[in-house]
Every structure is written in C-alpha cells, then in structure tokens.
Amino acid sequence: MQRHLLFATTLYALPVLRPLAETIHASGGEAAWFVASELAPYMKEGEQVLRHAREVRRFAPSAVYSASNWVPHFFPGVKVQVFHGFNVEKRESTRGHFRIRGLFDLYCTQGPATTESFQQLAREHGHFKVVETGWPKLDPLFSGDSATGSDLHPHDGRVVCMYAATFTESLSSARALFGEIGRQIARGDRYWLLTLHPKSDPELVRMYRSLEGPNARYLEAVDLVSMMRAADVLVSDTSSAVSEFIVQGKPVVTFRNRAPRPHMIDIQTADQLEAALQTALNPPDALIDEIQRYALHIHPARDGRSGERILAATDAFARGELGPLAPKPLNVWRKLKGRLRYLGWTEGSLSD
Structure with a gap:
C-alpha cells in the first residue's frame, strides 16, 4: 500500500487536498495529513493527522502533496506542488504564481495557462518536472455528485x-x-x-x-x-x-x-x-x-479525475519515467525559515 502525505498551511488548502485524499483512498492507498496548528479544529473525523516530523518519518510517505508555497524539505517522499489557486496576476511573476522556491520535485499544473510557463521554467532550472493534470479542488464540480x-x-x-x-x-x-x-x-x-x-x-x-x-x-x-x-x-x-x-x-x-x-x-x-x-x-x-x-x-479537464492524474504523474516521477533532475539549490535561508515555521506548529523538535 502506498502512503501519501497531504500538507496544508492555510484553511483554503483543505478543499484543494480533500478531493485528492478521496482519490488516494479510492486507489487503495493511505493518506495522512500534516497541517498548521490553527487548522486542527477544521480537520474531520477519520482524517489521520501527524503532528511531528518523527511521526512523518514513521509514516514514510512516498509523496508529499502541498497546496502551499512551500513544503518541509526534511519530510521524506517526492515533493509535489498542487497549488492553492489559479494565477490571477496579483503580483509580478517572479513574486507570485511562477516563483520557483527550489523545494518541489514535481509541479502538477491546472491547464495550458500555467503548464507552458512552468515547462519553460523547468527547462531553465532543471531541478523539477511538470505534468498537466488538472486541479483536484475542482474535481467535485465535475464529479456528477448532484x-x-x-x-x-x-x-x-x-x-x-x-x-x-x-x-x-x-x-x-x-x-x-x-x-x-x-x-x-x-x-x-x-x-x-x-x-x-x-x-x-x-x-x-x-x-x-x-x-x-x-x-x-x-x-x-x-x-x-x-x-x-x-x-x-x-x-x-x-x-x-x-x-x-x-x-x-x-x-x-x-x-x-x-x-x-x-x-x-x-x-x-x-x-x-x-x-x-x-x-x-x-x-x-x-x-x-x-x-x-x-x-x-x-482548466480544460471536465472529467473530475485530476486527482487520479496527479497520482499517476507522481508514480511516473518516482519510477524515473520523467527523466533525471539537476541538483536543487542549497536554499539555506529558506530551509531554516521552514524549520522555524515547523517548530512553531509543534511541541517537539526536529531531533525527536
């Protein structure tokens, strides 16, 4: 059984990741969550929530799916960006939707509007892959569930x-x-x-x-x-x-x-x-x-199966079918900030 970790830092990430969790369960996999402490009251009964890095290591996910702009680099598994929203041009591209933070292995894009730009960025940076999958948040809109x-x-x-x-x-x-x-x-x-x-x-x-x-x-x-x-x-x-x-x-x-x-x-x-x-x-x-x-x-997909394509793309990446990657940048300052943010959500430490 494959294990998958869903990573959320803000309330609006939950409706992005919950349809993906349902897809994971339907495929026979196991899903767990790691969320910011303020999201704890919004977690539903039956959702497995991990609270410390040591629990994540024991869970040993094959992939971590993030609907945030960052993901803890010290968590095991392929780091997959699934986005918390569409690009609505609030900021310049270097500060907004197309900012590359050097933390993700795979970007699962929503449609041509984002795919083309991220593919160009993948060619420039070399340390991540891009697959157009559609967006899991919208799966319920097209699921046929009246x-x-x-x-x-x-x-x-x-x-x-x-x-x-x-x-x-x-x-x-x-x-x-x-x-x-x-x-x-x-x-x-x-x-x-x-x-x-x-x-x-x-x-x-x-x-x-x-x-x-x-x-x-x-x-x-x-x-x-x-x-x-x-x-x-x-x-x-x-x-x-x-x-x-x-x-x-x-x-x-x-x-x-x-x-x-x-x-x-x-x-x-x-x-x-x-x-x-x-x-x-x-x-x-x-x-x-x-x-x-x-x-x-x-977002051309209208079949409500974006989650399935995300899992398939992640599996293909893990098997090496998407090709080799260049080394990621060191990102010392960004990684340090990530560790401090993690510590703010937990009672323990990374050495637990």
Whole structure:
C-alpha cells in the first residue's frame, strides 16, 4: 500500500487536498495529513493527522502533496506542488504564481495557462518536472455528485449570488461593496452566499457575518466548492475564486480587477453592481464565448479525475519515467525559515 502525505498551511488548502485524499483512498492507498496548528479544529473525523516530523518519518510517505508555497524539505517522499489557486496576476511573476522556491520535485499544473510557463521554467532550472493534470479542488464540480452544494439553494428557487473577496487590502472589494451588497440582501429578490479570505480582517468578517438571515448565508473557505456549484453568478475582485468559478461556464462580476479580461464583467463603483448582475444573469453570446474560451485555457479537464492524474504523474516521477533532475539549490535561508515555521506548529523538535 502506498502512503501519501497531504500538507496544508492555510484553511483554503483543505478543499484543494480533500478531493485528492478521496482519490488516494479510492486507489487503495493511505493518506495522512500534516497541517498548521490553527487548522486542527477544521480537520474531520477519520482524517489521520501527524503532528511531528518523527511521526512523518514513521509514516514514510512516498509523496508529499502541498497546496502551499512551500513544503518541509526534511519530510521524506517526492515533493509535489498542487497549488492553492489559479494565477490571477496579483503580483509580478517572479513574486507570485511562477516563483520557483527550489523545494518541489514535481509541479502538477491546472491547464495550458500555467503548464507552458512552468515547462519553460523547468527547462531553465532543471531541478523539477511538470505534468498537466488538472486541479483536484475542482474535481467535485465535475464529479456528477448532484448533492454537492444542493443544501445551499434557497427553497423558493431564487437566483443565487455568491460573493468572495481577496484579502489583499489594495485589491479587495469587501469594504467598497459592503453597503451595496447589504442593500441587495435586504431587498430579498436574490439569495446570497458570502465568504471572505481566511486572512481577512476579523472586523470585516464580523461585518459580513452580520448580513446573515433569510436572504444570505456566510460560509468558510472550506465550503467554497459547494458555494460555487450552488451559485448562478459570482461577485468578486482580483481573487482566484474568479477563475475557479468561471471554469463552470458561469458569469462573474469583478470589482476593479487588477487585470480585467473579456470573460469578466468588471465594474469600478458599487452603484454599477446591479446593472452588472443583470447582464451576468442574462449574458450575451459574446460573453458566453469568452467565458468558455478562458475556461478551456486555464482548466480544460471536465472529467473530475485530476486527482487520479496527479497520482499517476507522481508514480511516473518516482519510477524515473520523467527523466533525471539537476541538483536543487542549497536554499539555506529558506530551509531554516521552514524549520522555524515547523517548530512553531509543534511541541517537539526536529531531533525527536
């Protein structure tokens, strides 16, 4: 039986890795988790959680799958990057999605939009491989399980609007749209599903939670996929939720997106939201075409089997079928920071 370790440092990593865990179990493998201490309350019954490096060594995973920007270099197994979101151009490429940290052996990319860039980086650096697999977080969107998100629909059949904002203050729409979203919720002709990034200002979260009632519900990031499946339209900003949502072929309204594209309905002021929603709910053919074109560019897989392809790619890497690697950079400072972060999550030490 193959053993696999799922590594998560933030709440939004859980819905990325849980579908992969299900795929591991379905394949006859064993999955365990190593998570940041603050995620402990969000772990489900039956999920095996390892708390120390010594437990990881005893578990002896063949691979470690990370939905974070880093992974402990001292854990055994192939280090696999599965990403915590799409590239939404929040930062320059050298600081954002395409930053190479010298910690991973294999990058499992989501679609052509990321595959081509990472393949070029793999040729330049030589110390990792790239395989386009699709993204496990989206597997439930295409799994055919009609129950996913069904409990989030209002019983009266109203249109469902989803709101999700990024936590980057300069890019977030949360403060600017709060008043207008509150008015729309009070009006009651549509039902709203609300969420904010786990790193958002707690006072801002409190504000949005206060909107809950018969016309709205606030949910955590772990429920994001169910929300996306239930919603008819998304309101957001420069959040990776925009790309995740649009893969379904559904319209998105963005507020001052950093890099607006034809598949978005981008607005500049809160009072433009209502007109944008009306367009989104009755989209012209040109908008539908742009949505489909972009969706295929970032995530062409529609079979709900990305997790299976990730496991297959990892096995191929472990067997040496993807070719040799150049030595990784020493990364002394980055490795030291990783050890200190690990110690902050555990009571023991690396010598345990």
